[in-house]
Amino acid sequence: MYVVGIDLGGTFFKVGLVDTESGEILRKVEWETRVAEGKEKVVKRMAQAVLEVSNGEDYIGVGIGSPGSIDHDNGIVRFSPNFPDWINFNLGGTLSKLLNKPVFVENDANAFVLGEKWFGAGKGHEHIVALTLGTGVGGGVISHGKLITGKDGIGTELGHVIVEPNGPQCGCGNYGCLEAIASATAIRRMALEGQKKFPESEIFSAEEINAKAVFDAARNGDLLGQMIAERVVNALAIGVANFIHIFNPSIVVIGGGVSRAGNILFAPLREKVRHLVMPSFKDTYTIVQSPLVENAGILGAASIVLQNL
Amino acid sequence: MYVVGIDLGGTFFKVGLVDTESGEILRKVEWETRVAEGKEKVVKRMAQAVLEVSNGEDYIGVGIGSPGSIDHDNGIVRFSPNFPDWINFNLGGTLSKLLNKPVFVENDANAFVLGEKWFGAGKGHEHIVALTLGTGVGGGVISHGKLITGKDGIGTELGHVIVEPNGPQCGCGNYGCLEAIASATAIRRMALEGQKKFPESEIFSAEEINAKAVFDAARNGDLLGQMIAERVVNALAIGVANFIHIFNPSIVVIGGGVSRAGNILFAPLREKVRHLVMPSFKDTYTIVQSPLVENAGILGAASIVLQNL
Incomplete structure (x- = not known):
């Protein structure tokens, strides 16, 4: 078919x-x-x-x-x-x-x-939280097998959950939305903000100053890269722990360009979320990188x- | 029947x-x-x-x-x-x-x-977010007419959404959960913490040091009372705005002992949430005090x- x-x-x-x-x-x-x-x-x-x-x-x-x-x-x-x-x-x-x-x-x-439910990491799952970390941060949730869309079809704006009150301003006008810290746009912004203090960071010798450059630098032990990566992980960990407490999903799938950072993002994220979830939620979920890529x-x-x- | x-x-x-x-x-x-x-x-x-x-x-x-x-x-x-x-x-x-x-x-x-859906403020609504502000903060959500419970039936722990990272420690071990700021227990704790600095606050001449005493004092212009009330409102506003962005509900019902504070809680809460929600969510919801009381x-x-x- x-x-x-x-x-x-x-x-x-x-x-x-x-x-x-x-x-x-x-x-x-x-x-x-x-x-x-x-x-x-x-x-x-x-x-x-x-x-x-x-x-x-x-x-x-x-x-x-x-x-x-x-x-x-x-x-x-x-x-x-x-x-x-x-x-x-x-x-x-x-x-x-x-x-x-x-x-x-x-x-x-x-x-x-x-897509994750039918063809990706969410196959066979009835409770899925999905995040795309791209230009913005998008969210989608399947709960009890059905898409949650809300009264007007505009729900699951998971990127606009506030994870760092008084944090950086988001495109939506609020401060400290997940999108303002964990999107590709935000990661690039944080790199540029760090340039004055860390002019020799290897981020700035990359072909393009973007999320990939930041995570590559972090992987090589570059301090600015690590600081930004840590902030992204912390913001994501709070968001993901919140979503786990809210939706009690069996799987959290993270995709979008930023997710291609791979283990340097996912290993500390999994560890921090494990610390943040309440005992009854331990081992009820897994956090995976979207396998569908492009x-x-x-x-x-x-x-x-x-x-x- | x-x-x-x-x-x-x-x-x-x-x-x-x-x-x-x-x-x-x-x-x-x-x-x-x-x-x-x-x-x-x-x-x-x-x-x-x-x-x-x-x-x-x-x-x-x-x-x-x-x-x-x-x-x-x-x-x-x-x-x-x-x-x-x-x-x-x-x-x-x-x-x-x-x-x-x-x-x-x-x-x-x-x-x-x-209860709100069948007998209270949620009658006729298919998308309801409900919070009870009592000893703890409980949460319940009806989305597309159905209760959201999650894979293991332990979801919608709305009281354990983090609204103030690095905030006060919650009973669950995390810092800055909604429950650690907006529960009756947390409000009493904040009052006692303020006693050293504000020994003459009228909170401490109340029969019992509790949420009612704090909101009564705030209503009378007592500074400590107002400071605590503001913190509670700010935490609730972030939480409620998050839940609106996540569930796109038509109504948010708030009950439990703390909700009996009435307008001194609900008026600033409505105003702050209005500022926090994105334009597309404006006028999609109302925030009401639970009418069911005891x-x-x-x-x-x-x-x-x-x-x-």
Whole structure:
């Protein structure tokens, strides 16, 4: 059985034909989104991309993971910072008409946790907390087998849980959100803030000053790198312990670019969370790095179809 | 239609016959629990109390709200700090045999949110976050109409979400849990800590040094009272904003002894939460004081039956 997953971003969208049995992506394309050309044209190009990857193969439906606030029952993008003029835009209906197939739309962080449930580390789990550490920090939760979305479909904003009151300001305006410390953007910001005090840190001899450079430096014993890594781990540990106390999940999956730091992030994170959770929660959960890596977007989007049909 | 609710505490248990239409408690008794006499005797006395309040009236079942970790599918008390020897005790089955009626057991904080849904401020709501500010801070969440309990039934420990890292130590061992600042116990502790610096605070001329004395003093412009009240409000505001971002509820209900402070607590809390939530969450929720007051326990327990049948 095949489904199509569309990972919709502000700059590019990726479309893949997914074999639901094996979780393999048989064909995929990555096209420019070209938001400026208007939403109707964007959707038309998405339809063309679907035809290209399906290439005559039958598929049961299309899932779209989109940034922003999504009315998933009706496939509507309420609003999205990435698509300023997509206000209450019937993305699902518009694409469905062009393809004559069912189309489901979900917030991209929710798509991520669905992807983990159907194809990733969350297989067989009914209680999953998922975090994506990228430009921002996204969150998705499956509880008792179902996606938690809240009254208006805007819940599980796990990146905006406050973990360091009076901490750095977040894009949302608050201080000390998880996103303000553990996102790729925040890690880069903390590196630049440290440059005056640590001009010789090896972070600044990296090709690009980013999360990878920070964790690489930390791994080599660079002091600034280690200080930033520790702060990220502490913030994540408080967040993850909170989520464990709230959702009592069997697994916490962490993905996104920052998660590729691997063990230098996950080893101390696991240790700190173990100290923070109450005795009754010990050994009730595992914390894992997302195995889906660069396919997380397409597989997550494809999972929306499986969760709905 | 009638149900019986049992609010089980370490010192007393309350039993009430509840009219499910009106939410009225027709008859109620409060008996000593006498844990030391052994669990079989406690349950026997609970059965006697049920017979006394039902008084020949037919009822469809019994709900028990119990502190501790509850296996609600099987009516089992896994463990409870209040009943040290009740390890994996089949409380529901034991009482059910004596009464020949279905008996359902749930954690008391979960019973509280169910009580709000069926009889209180949460009527007609499918997304409810509830907090009880008492000796500890308990939490219960209804999301998409269903109780969130997690994989092992131990979730929604909202009182142990960290809102002030490096804050006061909590009974659980962590620092800065909501419970370590916003529980009645914590408020009393902060008052006593302030006594050296503010010996003339009117808190210390109250009959009892407790949350009521602190909020009464704050209301009269007492500086220590105001400082403690502000800290409690700040901690609660961070917690409640986090829960709104996580669950996107339509209502947040706050009960327990501390909530009786009323407006001096709720007015600044509403204002601060309004500042903390992201624009998309503005006007999606209300924050209310539990209307059930001293009947919350029995009505919550009775609701467990309604939620299960």
